[in-house]
Amino acid sequence: MKPADRLALLQGLYRDKVALRRRHEAGAALVASYDANNAYQFAIAREEAHLDWLRRAITAMGGVPDDSADPPPLPVPRGRADAVRTVAGDDARLAAEFESRWRDRVAACSQARDRKMLELLLGEALEHQRFFAQAASGDTDLLGRRPVGAGTPGDVLAARWVG
Numbered sequence: 001m002k003p004a005d006r007l008a009l010l011q012g013l014y015r016d017k018v019a020l021r022r023r024h025e026a027g028a029a030l031v032a033s034y035d036a037n038n039a040y041q042f043a044i045a046r047e048e049a050h051l052d053w054l055r056r057a058i059t060a061m062g063g064v065p066d067d068s069a070d071p072p073p074l075p076v077p078r079g080r081a082d083a084v085r086t087v088a089g090d091d092a093r094l095a096a097e098f099e100s101r102w103r104d105r106v107a108a109c110s111q112a113r114d115r116k117m118l119e120l121l122l123g124e125a126l127e128h129q130r131f132f133a134q135a136a137s138g139d140t141d142l143l144g145r146r147p148v149g150a151g152t153p154g155d156v157l158a159a160r161w162v163g
Contacts (some may be wrong), residue, residue, distance in 0.1 A: 001109055001111070001147070003061065004096075005059070006109060006110075006111055006114060007058065007061045007062075007063045008123055009106075009109060009118075010054055010057050010058050010063070010114065011063055011065070011066060011103055013054065013102055013105075013106075013118065013121075014054040014055070014058060014065050014066065014099040015066050015068075015069040015136075016069070016098060016102070017047060017051055017054065017067075017098075017121070018051065018066075018067055018069040019069035019070060019071050019072065020047065020071070020072075020094065020095070020098060020125075021044060021047040021048070021051065022069070022071035023071035023074070023091070023094065024040055024043055024044050024047065024070050024091065025044060026071060026074055027040060027074060027087045027088070027091055028040035028041065028044065030074065030083045030087050031083050031087055031088060031135070032079065032080055032083065032137070033083075033133070035080065036084045036088055036135035039088075039131040039132070039134075039135055042131070043128040043130050043131060043132075046124055046128070050121045050124070051065075051121070053117055053122075054119070055154060057117065058113055060092045065077050068118050072094060074087060074090075075087060075090045084136060085136050085137075085138075088132045088133075088135040088136040089133070089136035091128075091132040092129050092130075092132035092133035092136060094127045095125050095126070095129035095132060096126070098122075098125050099122050099126050099129070102118070102122060103122060106118040106119060106122060107119075117127055126146070129135055
């Protein structure tokens with residue numbers, strides 16, 4: 001793979017990942033369930049790390065990361081109770097499509113360090129897909145099991161505050 005092709009791969013994946021991260025931020029504002037929202041926060045934090053890795057690789061090659069990607073549109077849930085099933089279910093689909101869309105292109109990357117970074121990124125996208133699918137199905141043990149009877153009832157706020 002020529003350096004220009006590798007840079008184009010990194011830049012394209014970066015744009016796609018920016019769009020997904022923005023979508024997950026918007027989804028987290030709709031998904032109020034504490035357990036599902038924690039899974040969103042986990043995925044968003046990992047995506048920030050992925051974007052940092054990609055930014056560094058792009059700039060090391062003399063490229064410029066493009067942050068202008070628009071997120072895929074959110075589905076419209078039929079109320080708060082339906083938000084987890086509808087939004088997380090759609091995010092599970094999008095994560096699987098993301099991994100599928102980039103899998104073969106990443107495998108063709110001849111630079112070992114970048115290929116390994118991108119394989120890790122795609123593997124974590126599949127982990128996020130699993131989290132979103134579990135949340136959509138009503139599973140509350142998304143980031144680990146709790147002892148019987150333990151839990152955090154309630155919802156999170158849709159907007160964060162400063163102060």
